[in-house]
Structures are given as structure tokens and as C-alpha cells.
Amino acid sequence: MTDPVIEAIDVAKVLGHGPREVHALKGVSLALQGGELALLMGPSGSGKTTLLSILGCMLTPTSGTVRVRGRSTDGATPEELARLRRDNVGFVFQTYHLFPTLNATDNVRLALDLREEHVEGAAARAKDALAKVGLSHKTRAYPRQLSSGEQQRVAIARAIVADASVILADEPTAALDGENGRAIMTILSSVARDAARGVLVVTHDPRLLPYADRIIHLEDGRVVREERNTAADAQGGERAPEQNDVA
Amino acid sequence: MPLIFKLAFRNLFHDWLRFVATVIGIVLSIVLVTVQLGLYFGFERMVTTMIDHAAADLWIVPQGTKCFEDPSLLDVRKQFRARAVDGVAETVPVVLGFADWRMPSGSITPVFVIGSDLRSRGLLPWNLVEGDVEALATPNAIAVDRSYFRTLGIAGLGASAEIRRQRVRVVAVTNGIRSFTTTPYVFMSVDRARAHIGISSDEANYILVRLASSADASAVRRQLMANMSDVDVLTPSEFRSRSRSFWLFGTGAGAALFGGALLGVIVGTVIVALTLYSSTKEHLVEFATLRAMGSSSRYIHKIIICQALISAVIGFSLAKVIDDAIVAMTASSALPIVITSTLTVSLFALTVLMCTVSATAAIMKVTRIDPVMVFAR
Numbered sequence: 181m182t183d184p185v186i187e188a189i190d191v192a193k194v195l196g197h198g199p200r201e202v203h204a205l206k207g208v209s210l211a212l213q214g215g216e217l218a219l220l221m222g223p224s225g226s227g228k229t230t231l232l233s234i235l236g237c238m239l240t241p242t243s244g245t246v247r248v249r250g251r252s253t254d255g256a257t258p259e260e261l262a263r264l265r266r267d268n269v270g271f272v273f274q275t276y277h278l279f280p281t282l283n284a285t286d287n288v289r290l291a292l293d294l295r296e297e298h299v300e301g302a303a304a305r306a307k308d309a310l311a312k313v314g315l316s317h318k319t320r321a322y323p324r325q326l327s328s329g330e331q332q333r334v335a336i337a338r339a340i341v342a343d344a345s346v347i348l349a350d351e352p353t354a355a356l357d358g359e360n361g362r363a364i365m366t367i368l369s370s371v372a373r374d375a376a377r378g379v380l381v382v383t384h385d386p387r388l389l390p391y392a393d394r395i396i397h398l399e400d401g402r403v404v405r406e407e408r409n410t411a412a413d414a415q416g417g418e419r420a421p422e423q424n425d426v427a
Numbered sequence: 428m429p430l431i432f433k434l435a436f437r438n439l440f441h442d443w444l445r446f447v448a449t450v451i452g453i454v455l456s457i458v459l460v461t462v463q464l465g466l467y468f469g470f471e472r473m474v475t476t477m478i479d480h481a482a483a484d485l486w487i488v489p490q491g492t493k494c495f496e497d498p499s500l501l502d503v504r505k506q507f508r509a510r511a512v513d514g515v516a517e518t519v520p521v522v523l524g525f526a527d528w529r530m531p532s533g534s535i536t537p538v539f540v541i542g543s544d545l546r547s548r549g550l551l552p553w554n555l556v557e558g559d560v561e562a563l564a565t566p567n568a569i570a571v572d573r574s575y576f577r578t579l580g581i582a583g584l585g586a587s588a589e590i591r592r593q594r595v596r597v598v599a600v601t602n603g604i605r606s607f608t609t610t611p612y613v614f615m616s617v618d619r620a621r622a623h624i625g626i627s628s629d630e631a632n633y634i635l636v637r638l639a640s641s642a643d644a645s646a647v648r649r650q651l652m653a654n655m656s657d658v659d660v661l662t663p664s665e666f667r668s669r670s671r672s673f674w675l676f677g678t679g680a681g682a683a684l685f686g687g688a689l690l691g692v693i694v695g696t697v698i699v700a701l702t703l704y705s706s707t708k709e710h711l712v713e714f715a716t717l718r719a720m721g722s723s724s725r726y727i728h729k730i731i732i733c734q735a736l737i738s739a740v741i742g743f744s745l746a747k748v749i750d751d752a753i754v755a756m757t758a759s760s761a762l763p764i765v766i767t768s769t770l771t772v773s774l775f776a777l778t779v780l781m782c783t784v785s786a787t788a789a790i791m792k793v794t795r796i797d798p799v800m801v802f803a804r
Contacts, residue, residue, distance in 0.1 A: 229799075229802045232802065233799045233802065236719070238719060238797075238798045238799050239799055258724075259723060259724065262718065262721050262722065262723055262724075263721065263723070264721070265719070265720065265721035266720065266721025266722070266723075267721070269721070271719055271720065271801070273716075273801055273802070274802075277712065277713075277716040277719075277801055279434065279713055279716075280441070281434065281437030281438060281441050282430075282433070282434065282437065286430060286433065289430060290430060290434075290717075290720070291720055293430040293431065294717070294720055294721055294722045294723075294726060295721075338720075350802050
């Protein structure tokens, strides 16, 4: 087995102070392998978003360690964490967070621009990424001219264009209808087929289960159960989960 | 087009109404600053115009003289002592003062008489458009500026009037020699000036000193001061400085002009700051998204600074057009607005600085952005 692309080791997070103190995460450990698509599921308030924020190097844990491609984030400054995100992590958000004043190509190109890849090739790479998500015909369209599903595809193209080794998706299908949701998950599955890249999807949606290699259940700040899909379909199709209680 | 510039530009134009308001704010601010400073420079130029046009290396003035237009009298025989100093080539007495001008219609208006030795050419009219300086040697001859014809109640060259009940005749006409006090200057020979002002032939207001080509001005000046009492010996630069200080700061006029300019800068800064702040606040989720995507703080700051600079360039360009029109409109007024190329460059730098400083609040706002907010929206 290869080294995980991202790893949380006994991560705890306390939010707030004094009487408003909340133990959002209580010793969570998980590792995402390259070529894997994992679902992070759990009820509201279970700590999914907090864990996603910590894995995405936006939030620092109160205790425990996060490693991104083997590099620990302990003691990293906000700017160092930003660099770590820029170089290794791609995000897909529930509400897409595209820039309304930029067209699809520029929205994708932005991820390269942040890495100071301003060269001519950046636009070509952005168009390639859009082609991978089936939007080669919409490269000049602005977000307002795109359907919800298309906007989410642009967001995925933005996440993958810079060859991030980890894609963190927060409820990527929550704002989409069934057909678009399936299309997005098919794209994310194909993204996860790259052995150098892992995809972690936070979701409430049970319709996404068949796309996962692994399902991680989080409750009350703890990983309570993991299910591995033993009949993984190479094309990102239906997979039968095998349960494994953690807690 | 660099993406950072495109993003900044489109952030600004995304709400074009707000952008128009910003540009109007910048334009008004810069026009106000330009007019105030242009008036200052115009005023500064006018209060020293006589000193600028006098053919003098040094000025002997009554002790404590504050400005050119506020002369006391000195004994004209001091010029003989001055001539005795090594390095002094020539001395020229200048007489000036207020007198009453009686128009052909009988009305009276004050004028400022300036008399200088015609042969030595101490302080003679310049920018002549009609007649000639030599004609001032003829009886009762004077020179006036054509902008004062109406004030003086005359038609032009050859017109007659009276100063202190003595007849005068216009033999030369100048263009653009205007007084900021609005009292017309009237040039004539030094003896005629004494008669019109009512001082004796032993008196003068200033003595202009011209030095020999090999003379050391500082040494001559020291010697002149040692040889004479109750006078100040000034270089043209020092006399200009005294006049400026008196009129611009002694009277409070300069402070008022600078105050207005400062107000313009403050108003402009506040307007741009508010706009950039509200624009940044509106695009906060986008900035948080950038931060979540791994943008450095520097990248985000560059977007905001870029927005500020775009506002500055557009605002300044429009303000420049208005400023040029104002300059053209005031060119022949009593107090023309003067905008030098240095002032233009300085104003552009000021606009950029003003807009950049205005970006501070917006930058502070994005600096505190928590990228986690992208998950909450």
C-alpha cells in the first residue's frame, strides 16, 4: 500500500471558549489513499465540516496531527497552510463558489494563477480540465449562463486543474437534481481513478454510496464505523459495502 | 490580460453604479485639490511677479520690508554708498506706491504706480503688445495692462487720464501684468512716479543692485550690509520668499488654500475607502474562496490594490480634463490657476497614494477572512 495522500492522526478540535466550548472532534484518525473515493457521512453536528476544514488545512487541530502527502501541518503558519492547500488540495463546494465575473476558463485558470502559472499554457490547461468534465463547449460561458450541474463541473475542473493530490468535496450534489448528482459523482469517481489522487466527499445523500470505495461514518466527533466497498467497479459504478465497526 | 487585473476590474464594474459614484468622488476630490493648489501656485507667482521681472542681483530694501507691495522709504543717496562697494556695477532706484487715477469720466480709482530709471532698465514693463518702453521717456508717458482698460476707463493706446491731478498719457500697453490685489499697475519713469506718489527726489522705495560679472554676490552683500544701516540687502530669492510668506501665510490665504486641498484629499480618501470596503465586503465570499483555494494574502491584497489603482487612473484622467478646462477659463482672470507639469505628476502620485491608503480598510477586512466560511455558505 502506498502512503496516504492525506492523513489525520488522533485529531481533536475544541471550538469556542468557556461555557460555549464544543468538542467538535474527539480523536479522529483516518487516511485517504491515492486512487480512493471515500464518503464522509454523519448527522448534522457530527463534525464532518470541522474535519473537512482541518484536512483541508483551513483549520488547525487542537491536538493530533494532519499530514498532507506525508508533510505534517503542525506549527504551520496561515501562509504555509495556504501554500499547502494551493499545492495539494482541491475543493468542491456545495454552492460551487465560482467567480461570477469570470467565465468558465478563467474560473478554472484562477487555480493556476494562484500558483503564479500566468503563462499562455495556463488557459490551455484550464480548457483541458473543462474538457475532462464535459464542458469543452462552455469554456467562455459565465456562471450565470450555466446550469447548476455545469457550475459544479466547472468547480471540479478548478479543483483538478492544478493536479491536486486531494480533492475535498463538501456536499457536492446537495444542490443538484438526481441526474446531475449522478453525473457529478461519476466525474469524481473518474477523478479518483488516478492513483496519485484521493477524493473525500462529505455527504448526507445515500444515493452516493455506490460510488464510494469506502464510507466513513462520523458521529459526535468520532469515527464510529467504516464500510469498504468490496465489489468496487472499475468504472465508478455500483459497489457493495462491507461493514467494519470502529467505535 | 493578467487574471488578477481582470478580476479587480470586473469586481469594480460588477456594480457600475457604485463605481461611477467612486469615480465622481475621486474626480471631485482631485479637482478640488488641483484648484486649491493651482490657486496657491497662481497666487505665489503673482505676488512675486515684479521681483521675477526686475533686473537685479540684489535688492536694498527698507529694514523689515515684508513684501514688494508694502514699501517704506529709504534715502536714495544710499545708492552712492552701495556703488562704492567692490563688485557693484550699477544701482537703480525704484519708486512705487498707491495713487488716485481720475478717469476721463471723472471717476476715481486707485492705481499702483511703479517708477524706474528708464536708462538703467531696473523694473520696466514687459510683454508689451502696443507702443514701446522708450516712449515712457516722453512727457506724462505711462504704460498700463490692457486687461485694466475698463477699470481705468480708457480705450487703449493714446488715451489720457490724470494721476494725482497730473495728466498722463498711455504710450505702451502690456498683456498679462495683473495684480492679485486688483489694483492696476501703472509703469512710468522714476521721477514722474515720485511726483504722482508725492515723495521727494531724495527718496526711493528700493534700490536694485547689479553686480559686476566677476563679483561674489555673498561678499558684496555682506559689505553692503556693513556699509548701510536701516536696510536689508536681499537676493531676489529671499525677497520672493518674504513676499510669499507675507501674502500666503501672513494673511492666512495660503493656509486656507492648503486647508481646502487637505479637505479634498480627506474627502477623496474617505470616498474611495468606503467604496473599496463595501466592494470587498460584497465579494468577501469570493476572497474567502480564493483563500480556501490556497491564495496567499499577497495575491488578495494585489487584487484590492489593483482595484484602487484602476479607480485612481480613471478618476485622475477625468479630473485632468476638468482641470485643463478650469485652467483655460481662468487664464485671463485676476488670479489664474496655475498647474505645472510637476503639480500634475504630484497630483497623480497623490491620487494613487490616496486610493492605495483607502484600500487599507479593505485589506484589513480580507486579512481577517476565515476561509472556513466557504463551507457555511
